[in-house]
Amino acid sequence: MKTYTVYILKCADNSYYTGVTNDIDRRLYEHENAISPSCYTARKRPVILVFCEHFEDINDAIEFEKQVKGWTRKKKEAIISENWDKLKELSVCKNITSHTNFDKL
Template sequence: MNQYFVYILLCSDNSYYTGITNDLERRLYEHDNGISPSSYTSKRRPVKLVFHERFPDPAQAIAFEKQIKGWNRTKKEALINRDWHLLPELSVRKKQT
């Protein structure tokens, strides 16, 4: 059975990185060890896994990753904390005055 993971890392500069993988343990090793020197997390180590969700279908995982990448920090933190009830409220765009 194939599995895919959408994950969020907390970087040393307090930023979040969202990614997708079919091997979470391997991918965390790569982030932790700076395997890709030009990657976002390479200069922001150490990183900490703060959220992950498993998907059986790669299309669902990709769609969820793209959705999260469009979210602001507050909404990402609600997801990380599993505060599901806050997500709809945080989805409403604030009117600009």
Template sequence: MKTYYVYILKCKDGTYYTGMTNNLERRLNEHNSGLNKECYTFNRRPVELVFHESFMDVNQAIFFEKKIKKWSKAKKEAIINGNWNELKTLSECQNNSHSKNFNQDNE
């Protein structure tokens, strides 16, 4: 059975790239060698692997990759730093009109 990896790379410009592969070492080398001029990381090399999670089910890996790609930089940095509990706080709506934050001053 194959293992699939969802990974986050930190690019030299400070941005993050999220991807999925079944060979983490090979894929990191591909990003750093610049094989694909159309790839997001091509002009942002070198890149550094800062996070990876393994999956035995390709569908779970695809789901997790798509989820992370939509996350803010702060949420990505929370999992990079192993602060999984911080994700809950970062996921909460901070809008003043949200019922949790609503007070009489908003009326």
């Protein structure tokens, strides 16, 4: 059965790149060797694999990749450090205009 991997790379400039692949070894080689010169990571090498999660269903993998791409740096760093419980805390809206802060206005 084929597996799909959602991965996060830490780039030389300390930015993160999130992707999905069905062959993590090939994809890492492509990033490390700038096979696609227009790719985000080509100008930000070297890159380090800091996170990967495997899926059996490509749709689940794509959905998770899209979710992670929309996350803040702190949320990405929480899963990189395997601190999944911190995601809930980081998801709480702290804007003063949030409905949870209505009584503080």
